[in-house]
Amino acid sequence: MTTMPPDMPNAVEMRNIVLRFPGVLANDHVDFTLKRGEIHALLGENGAGKSTLMNILAGLYKPNSGSITINGEQVNLNSPRDAIARGIGMVHQHFMLVPTHTVTENILLGLRQPRFFMNLPRYDRHVQALQEQFGLKVDPTAKIWQLSVGEQQRVEILKTLYRGAQIVILDEPTAVLAPHEIEDLMHTMRSMVAQGKSIVFISHKLNEVTAVADRLSVLRKGRVTADGISLAGVTKEMLAELMVGRKVIFQVEKKVQPPGELVLKVEKVSALNNKGLPALKEISLHVRQGEILGIAGIAGNGQSELAEVITGLRPCQGRILIQDEDVANQSPKRSISQGAAHIPEDRTGVGSAPHMDITGNLMMKNFDQQPISHGWRIDFASARNQATRLKGTYDIQAPSIHTAAAKLSGGNLQKVILAREISGGPRLIIAMQPTRGLDVGAIESIQKLLLEQRSNQAAILLISEELDELLELSDRVAVIYEGRIVGEVDPQGADINSIGLMMTGAQGAKT
Amino acid sequence: MKLPFRVEIEQRTRDIPKWMPFVTSLSAVILAFIISGIILAVIGGNPFQVYAYFFTAAFGSWGALSDVIVKATPLLLIGLGCGLAFKMKLWNIGAEGQFYIGAFCASLVVLVPLVPLETTPKFLVLLLMGLLGMIGGAIYGLIPGILKAKFNVSEIITTLMLNYIAVNWNNYWIFGKFSDAGFQMTPTFDKVAWLPRLSDLAKQYRVFSGITLHLGVVFGLVAAIIIWLIVRYSRWGYEINLIGDNPRAARYAGINITRNIVLVFMVSGALAGLAGMSEVTGVVHRLQERISTNYGFSGVIVAWLAKLNPFATILVSFLFGALIVAGREIQPSGLSFFIQGTILFLVISSDVLLRYRIRILRQTRETA
Numbered sequence: 001m002t003t004m005p006p007d008m009p010n011a012v013e014m015r016n017i018v019l020r021f022p023g024v025l026a027n028d029h030v031d032f033t034l035k036r037g038e039i040h041a042l043l044g045e046n047g048a049g050k051s052t053l054m055n056i057l058a059g060l061y062k063p064n065s066g067s068i069t070i071n072g073e074q075v076n077l078n079s080p081r082d083a084i085a086r087g088i089g090m091v092h093q094h095f096m097l098v099p100t101h102t103v104t105e106n107i108l109l110g111l112r113q114p115r116f117f118m119n120l121p122r123y124d125r126h127v128q129a130l131q132e133q134f135g136l137k138v139d140p141t142a143k144i145w146q147l148s149v150g151e152q153q154r155v156e157i158l159k160t161l162y163r164g165a166q167i168v169i170l171d172e173p174t175a176v177l178a179p180h181e182i183e184d185l186m187h188t189m190r191s192m193v194a195q196g197k198s199i200v201f202i203s204h205k206l207n208e209v210t211a212v213a214d215r216l217s218v219l220r221k222g223r224v225t226a227d228g229i230s231l232a233g234v235t236k237e238m239l240a241e242l243m244v245g246r247k248v249i250f251q252v253e254k255k256v257q258p259p260g261e262l263v264l265k266v267e268k269v270s271a272l273n274n275k276g277l278p279a280l281k282e283i284s285l286h287v288r289q290g291e292i293l294g295i296a297g298i299a300g301n302g303q304s305e306l307a308e309v310i311t312g313l314r315p316c317q318g319r320i321l322i323q324d325e326d327v328a329n330q331s332p333k334r335s336i337s338q339g340a341a342h343i344p345e346d347r348t349g350v351g352s353a354p355h356m357d358i359t360g361n362l363m364m365k366n367f368d369q370q371p372i373s374h375g376w377r378i379d380f381a382s383a384r385n386q387a388t389r390l391k392g393t394y395d396i397q398a399p400s401i402h403t404a405a406a407k408l409s410g411g412n413l414q415k416v417i418l419a420r421e422i423s424g425g426p427r428l429i430i431a432m433q434p435t436r437g438l439d440v441g442a443i444e445s446i447q448k449l450l451l452e453q454r455s456n457q458a459a460i461l462l463i464s465e466e467l468d469e470l471l472e473l474s475d476r477v478a479v480i481y482e483g484r485i486v487g488e489v490d491p492q493g494a495d496i497n498s499i500g501l502m503m504t505g506a507q508g509a510k511t
Numbered sequence: 512m513k514l515p516f517r518v519e520i521e522q523r524t525r526d527i528p529k530w531m532p533f534v535t536s537l538s539a540v541i542l543a544f545i546i547s548g549i550i551l552a553v554i555g556g557n558p559f560q561v562y563a564y565f566f567t568a569a570f571g572s573w574g575a576l577s578d579v580i581v582k583a584t585p586l587l588l589i590g591l592g593c594g595l596a597f598k599m600k601l602w603n604i605g606a607e608g609q610f611y612i613g614a615f616c617a618s619l620v621v622l623v624p625l626v627p628l629e630t631t632p633k634f635l636v637l638l639l640m641g642l643l644g645m646i647g648g649a650i651y652g653l654i655p656g657i658l659k660a661k662f663n664v665s666e667i668i669t670t671l672m673l674n675y676i677a678v679n680w681n682n683y684w685i686f687g688k689f690s691d692a693g694f695q696m697t698p699t700f701d702k703v704a705w706l707p708r709l710s711d712l713a714k715q716y717r718v719f720s721g722i723t724l725h726l727g728v729v730f731g732l733v734a735a736i737i738i739w740l741i742v743r744y745s746r747w748g749y750e751i752n753l754i755g756d757n758p759r760a761a762r763y764a765g766i767n768i769t770r771n772i773v774l775v776f777m778v779s780g781a782l783a784g785l786a787g788m789s790e791v792t793g794v795v796h797r798l799q800e801r802i803s804t805n806y807g808f809s810g811v812i813v814a815w816l817a818k819l820n821p822f823a824t825i826l827v828s829f830l831f832g833a834l835i836v837a838g839r840e841i842q843p844s845g846l847s848f849f850i851q852g853t854i855l856f857l858v859i860s861s862d863v864l865l866r867y868r869i870r871i872l873r874q875t876r877e878t879a
Contacts, residue, residue: 333765353756364764377744
């Protein structure tokens with residue numbers, strides 16, 4: 001952090017910001033101050049209002065009341081254009097890039113210059129210069145679809161820098177990155193502040209915040225619970241408590257137990273992805289009773305396809321044995337009846353029906369079995385009983401069992417899915433990113449549920465991009481890279497760096 | 512200068528009460544009549560007089576009322592079939608074709624004839640015609656169903672195109688094979704193939720003389736109850752609802768989507784086919800050109816206005832039957848289409864009110 005003269009005004013001062021969404025107070029008189037040349041971490045659970053607050057700063061939302069001062073000047077931000085003109089740039093969680101265009105073309109998109117003739121090579125050089133200045137390596141002439149997620153993120157950052165951003169907002173930038181890419185990002189962030197930029201770093205990963213931030217603010221339920229406190233002497237436990245409002249236990253209790261019989265055996269399975277390209281290349285693995293096999297890897301290396309071939313949602317070559325029955329290329333029904341539960345990656349797109357109520361969503365997998373199925377008809381009384389019971393057991397927070405799935409928060413929707421998948425006593429659980437995007441409290445309860453199933457002798461295939469989670473929950477961790485298992489490690493005392501290298505294909509040795 | 516109030520449209524966060532969809536739709540229909548009335552007044556008519564005339568034309572006598580129900584019958588059957596398909600987001604706009612093929616297959620019983628008409632009891636003839644009508648419609652629904660389920664061919668295009676094929680198929684047989692002395696119609700069916708009418712009872716009950724109401728309406732009402740039971744209470748109905756809401760979730764839950772697409776298309780087609788059978792046996796008593804006055808397309812509108820609810824379909828098809836009957840009596844005859852269009856437009860727009868609410872707020876100091 002560079003030192004600034006004491007009379008320099010703050011980069012951003014937001015005072016008494018109030019923003020109401022239907023039924024929710026997203027920001028309740030929030031104050032936020034960003035000093036010049038600092039990395040300011042903004043923490044909070046999902047729905048705490050951090051993204052909302054930053055979207056206000058980026059001109060996407062207009063607050064109901066409150067004032068915003070930038071570099072000492074009070075401003076009215078009516079649109080993202082206003083915000084950009086004031087030197088504010090935001091990198092969103094979901095990238096806004098045109099996949100078929102080059103890096104430079106994407107950076108120039110929407111600008112006044114160049115006007116008609118592109119003269120791309122000239123702008124490629126501009127982009128190149130900017131890259132070198134901040135250590136953001138990416139080929140300016142490459143098309144977006146050719147880039148990794150980490151590189152795409154660099155393009156987004158370059159976009160804001162090219163537009164002259166002095167204040168850069170990064171909305172959960174590390175969620176999509178591999179460990180070494182996170183390192184690179186932190187380097188870039190440090191070099192940006194060294195050159196006078198100010199950064200807001202939204203995250204709910206506490207380790208990263210402590211690693212890179214100068215100061216931090218915490219939001220909980222739309223209110224500030226910590227306003228620009230210094231990171232010195234702040235512990236992970238304290239931060240979690242500020243975010244959640246209660247103590248959070250970080251060490252999940254995992255009892256030692258020997259694995260039982262073989263439940264899932266995947267033998268030399270190959271499959272194509274949605275684009276028709278090979279996604280799985282003769283992959284083999286097995287999971288036994290009471291065992292969690294973690295699959296580590298960067299998104300897009302065949303994890304989704306692996307989950308889908310096992311659950312019968314995707315055709316493949318090879319053999320997939322669940323309890324000694326080959327379920328490869330059978331219907332999803334087949335794998336369900338072999339006792340496989342599936343917690344899909346995409347909760348809203350695959351795991352639930354948005355306009356159906358909780359009752360309807362909870363009976364998705366057993367509506368055709370007794371007692372809910374009753375001859376040709378459905379016994380709705382028994383379906384409601386099931387819903388009421390599961391809502392209580394799994395602590396699903398909703399007004400009633402008739403609430404539509406679309407109205408549930410991410411954590412509660414995931415609880416509905418888990419309740420449905422787990423309550424039947426599955427022999428095999430395929431859990432794909434079960435805690436992604438959830439807040440600390442929900443993560444804790446979902447991890448507990450998975451470990452409970454492990455104690456109940458379920459075989460669990462846990463596919464996740466969260467290394468910490470994998471190492472904590474799994475009995476074995478296999479690393480997937482380009483559709484192959486490139487190595488397996490014992491989570492006890494595993495070296496994160498060597499796993500990280502395996503995830504990027506740089507190292508394939510067994511440890 | 513600022514207005515002392517502002518209007519905000521915001522998403523509803525709470526569940527709406529059960530009566531709300533009914534009230535908004537009803538208000539939309541009333542509003543449609545008011546708007547049409549204003550336009551009538553602008554072009555120089557007296558809306559009150561016109562509506563009064565409309566009302567008499569449709570409900571003024573037992574004969575008129577019976578006509579309304581007769582017109583409503585095919586709309587009801589088709590509306591139910593389309594509604595079921597729409598539940599699964601299958602845009603079956605091929606009811607017109609399924610109706611024609613149903614009418615054709617049912618007529619074969621008489622035209623070929625498939626059974627000796629002199630000796631077979633009436634109910635058997637009609638039962639056979641009903642079955643063949645439904646089978647014909649179902650097969651005609653099967654074609655787009657299989658194309659959609661197996662090859663993901665857009666059912667909107669296939670069902671639409673199949674309509675023209677069905678109409679011309681019918682014409683071919685009417686002109687080429689079964690023509691009555693070269694006219695574009697077959698000879699009148701033997702009475703054994705006529706659906707019973709109320710006027711058949713005129714000898715015993717004088718009131719029924721001239722009342723053309725036929726048994727087809729009972730098919731419609733029974734179908735409404737069956738469809739309602741399926742959608743609301745059956746396992747199959749749950750599958751249909753789940754696929755309609757999120758097909759990927761349905762597949763993930765182990766539901767066979769391919770089979771369901773084909774089945775729903777067949778049921779939808781069968782109902783349209785039954786409507787065709789009911790029309791040839793209950794109304795025209797022969798196969799001819801233009802037996803449908805766009806019932807297949809009006810049925811789509813009926814299904815939408817009824818919000819895919821089987822019982823509401825009964826009410827809406829009745830209303831549409833009334834508009835058709837009254838429209839015949841009034842000049843310009845386009846008026847009833849205009850009202851239909853306005854109703855459709857407003858009822859569909861009124862859905863917004865179910866998802867959003869409009870609030871009128873006083874300007875407060877906080878916002879000013």
